[in-house]
Amino acid sequence: MTSTAAGQPAGWTKMPTLKSFIPFLLVNIHDTIAVLTGGMPLPWLGGLGELVFIALYLATISTALDDDRHDSRTPRLLLAGLAVVTYALAVGYWNHWQMCFPLLSLATGVVLRRDTRLIAFALALLGITYGIMASLRGAHDTTGDIVAAGWGTGLAGMLAANLLNLVESNSALRATREQLAHAAVERERLRFSRDLHDLLGHTLSVMVVKAQAVRRLGPRDLDAALSQAADIEAVGRQALTEIREAVTGYRESSLATELDNARSLLEASGIAAEISQSGPPLPPQTGALLGWVVREGVTNVVRHSGASHCAIEVRGEPDRVHLEITDDGVGPAAGPEMERPRPKTGGNGLRGLAERLATAGGSLTSGPAGRRGFRLVAELPVDDEEGLAA
Structure with a gap:
């Protein structure tokens, strides 16, 4: 994993894309094979339901990851449609398409990640529903297995939501750091421009005044004029030193x-x-x-x-x-x-x-x-x- 200039892993500041959620569709590979081999009743209807589920799953996550559409009604409407298809496939085929629930949980976490209360309710409902259905189907022998199945379903969505929130928070933090760094650069430029103004304004005024003194004293008092000229040289050297110190920020x-x-x-x-x-x-x-x-x-x-x-x-x-x-x-x-x-x-x-x-x-x-x-x-x-x- 590469690192950013701020010292944080780049993967934690880059928002996941739709491609990151496509591999999870493989959890339904067993039922997909059953559709292709005729291992379930009405395989054409099951296949059609799977295609609709996949289309809704991809559309839901895609719109939820889009900053321009995340806060619109579209992701939630698509999520509602995905939930209807999930329950229809699971209830209609009963012994098939049960793994659609973890995928629905993932999509729920992506869509509702910024709504703490609603996501907790939705994921709890999904976990309880999946646990009850597993119990009624006899898919698990012990109560612990049933609870684990329901808990795992809800946990999938919670992990997705927390991961996305973490990425968004780190991205916002990185943007804030960049803004602060830009502001620090602007403050330093302002400091330097002020110091340069004060240094040159004063120094040039001193040199002009002493140059006038040299011009006045030259015809009648050469030694005094030479003394003023020496002062001009000293002031110029001092100004060079002060400007160097101002550049490094150490001058007081x-x-x-x-x-x-x-x-x-x-x-x-x-x-x-x-x-x-x-x-x-x-x-x-x-x-x-x-x-x-x-x-x-x-x-x-x-x-x-x-x-x-x-x-x-x-x-x-x-x-x-x-x-x-x-x-x-x-x-x-x-x-x-x-x-x-x-x-x-x-x-x-x-x-x-x-x-x-x-x-x-x-x-x-x-x-x-x-x-x-x-x-x-x-x-x-x-x-x-x-x-x-x-």
């Missing part, structure tokens, strides 16, 4: 590192930076999330605000931490690299951060800060045990 943005980077970027952009942090040490995951907020917020200040002053405040409490970034900007700063206006409701970066914080139980809000400037506020819950461990 430290809050302390991002605050230092924010101060450097703001000062290089000619924006006065005021940064304060208070409260107990933060858990690594909380600090990483807030580090992304600082990176995105400061990048937006540099690119869109035209501000002269930016304040970043991190205020930690025992159960929550509050981060606020405010500036005194009035709109886009002068310069061709800042032609786009500041987003009023948050761009893709802010929306992605809001989703991340919401997943961690926090929130992210942004909007105008009074008559001038812009405010970005992030709040996150703090796990006490994790914070103490940190």
Whole structure:
């Protein structure tokens, strides 16, 4: 038996077809021979009854295995017809066609497999009927044999029903696993696109600002200009490392590192930076999330605000931490690299951060800060045990 990618046997996830139930018709081979050799009364009528039985048996199972027709009335009507022919042959010929009952039981299990109560009643009725008929015919000598015959008849249908239900359940489980795997891939793509947006947006902003500084300082202070150029090289190398880490999913943005980077970027952009942090040490995951907020917020200040002053405040409490970034900007700063206006409701970066914080139980809000400037506020819950461990 072959195995699937999910580690389950392929045979348990593939629905049986009509071909799987055809060999069971061989249980009537003794009576078929009697028809051909004239070993029963009115063999032509018995042969005709057998042909009708076989046709109904195949049609019943075929429609019951068809997902489009299983829930319709057709399989049950065919099953009722099959039951009538079975009882007619068994009663009419009495000593022949008794093995039609196990076949009827199989068909009943296939048709009624999803109806727990009805299938139990139908199979019990079949088993009792077959046992009584076997007793009246004297086909079995002991009560145990009679009970075994009736029990075996009902058990045939129950096994068929349980097997088909198991296959359908495994098939549904496999489909669900595939959907979950697809969703995981989509989440990973979204994570990577967010990380790439945040990384490149911030890094390119830093490089543009420092390149402007090189252009301004070059004519009058060569050493300062060379220092800024060295910073551009360092930022570029760091960006390459961060992108590699983002691809593998191992990168975490430290809050302390991002605050230092924010101060450097703001000062290089000619924006006065005021940064304060208070409260107990933060858990690594909380600090990483807030580090992304600082990176995105400061990048937006540099690119869109035209501000002269930016304040970043991190205020930690025992159960929550509050981060606020405010500036005194009035709109886009002068310069061709800042032609786009500041987003009023948050761009893709802010929306992605809001989703991340919401997943961690926090929130992210942004909007105008009074008559001038812009405010970005992030709040996150703090796990006490994790914070103490940190």
